[in-house]
Amino acid sequence: MQKLKITGGRRLCGELEIQGAKNSALPLMSACVLVGGSCRLKRVPALADVHAAARIINRLGCKCRREGKDILIDSSVLTGVDIPDDLMRSMRSSVIFLGALLGRTGECRLSYPGGCELGPRPIDLHLSALRKLGAVITEEHGTLRCTCTGRLRGTRIELSFPSVGATENIMLAACTAEGETVISGAAREPEIEDLARFLNACGARISGAGGHRIVINGVERARLHGTEHEVMPDRIAAATYLCAAAATGGETLIKGAPAEHSGALTDVLRQAGCRVFESGRGLYLTAPARLRAVPMIRTCPYPGFPTDAQAVVMAALTRARGTGMVVERIFENRFRHVDELIRMGADIKTEGRVAVVTGVDRLSGAAVVAPDLRGGAALCVAACAAEGETEVTGLNLIDRGYEAIEKALTELGGKAERVSG
Secondary structure, eight states: OEEEEEEOOOOOEEEEEOOBOHHHHHHHHHHHHHHOSEEEEESOOOOHHHHHHHHHHHHTTOEEEEETTEEEEEOSOOOOOEEOHHHHHTOGGGGGHHHHHHHHHSEEEEEOOOOOOOSOOOOHHHHHHHHHTTOEEEEETTEEEEEOSSSOBOOEEEOSSOOHHHHHHHHHHHTTSBSEEEEESOOOOHHHHHHHHHHHHTTOOEEOBTBSEEEEEOOOGGGOOOOEEEOOBOHHHHHHHHHHHHHTTOEEEEETOOGGGOHHHHHHHHHTTOEEEEETTEEEEEOOSSOBOOSEEEBOSTTSBOGGGHHHHHHHHTTSBSEEEEEOOSOTTOOTTHHHHHHTTOEEEEETTEEEEEOOSOOBOOEEEOOSHHHHHHHHHHHHHSBSEEEEEOHHHHTTTOSSHHHHHHHTTOEEEEEEO
């Protein structure tokens, strides 16, 4: 079993090049299956979830391989439409292959997806939307069989919640549907825009991505073709390293950090006493020796404060002066990192979806376990600010979204190493 050993008490300073976005790379890899031909995705992070997506693509009969920081996918030949249970369980985002396979072949068989246990994240929105497009979906013993006769049919779909995954699945399936599909109440995340840019470069006709209303005019599948595309920078990874620097009173430039997509985060960091500037190279942060509490943080769909950044910001604020409140409005089980932070000396009280964080003078290193992807990253942030050594286990979860997190922290002047035992 691998674990991270992090020695805290070091002021994180320096420059760091941010990785490509996990939440963009995965739907882009699925989109490559839809379009056929050869695609090159540039700056794809080496993550456990990316490896899982590559295994799914190869299982479908396509060819997927890494070449440096790029992923090359040749989906001109597709021999299967089944995604086995073990691959589906390895990552939540595997459900994104549903829309791609329906759009390409009119058929897909898969089990319910796995991933971090953050409470109910039903795929009902995905399934009801695909049914409106003409898909016939049946379930038997936890396996979904999705089919359609001929092409899917464009329609109007109104989402009751701006689900990122459902928006992406609809976009993928509707690219080759007959006629026009209009998504109302669509997710507005920048990763949605990145997917639309890729699909349009491949011959699709999508407009409005990044807004509440997305219009997809279906094309014949034969009109789609491969292309090259660079994955957008990871705004959540950037938030994590900014928070690590802030927690230690540090100073850093996160090169490539998408300032235009990080407004809600940088507003909170400024409230905490940091100076945050946008430069032509990324985001620059300088933090006071001790942060001040932020009265209220509420997670919301984009462009609100991102739920994926909630845990790392909370970790940074555990040593802030004063008391603040965090309200989690997206997932009902996203405070699983709190008990581990308390092991390190944090003063946090939770009730339902509300956490009250009272800053403490010091955190102490401890043996902690990553409860999920972002909660694990939060423990790394707290460990950088703690006195002594922290051992973080559960690295398989952190590796789902961070490319060698120990190397990134070390590059900023921290002391972190991955060890076995």
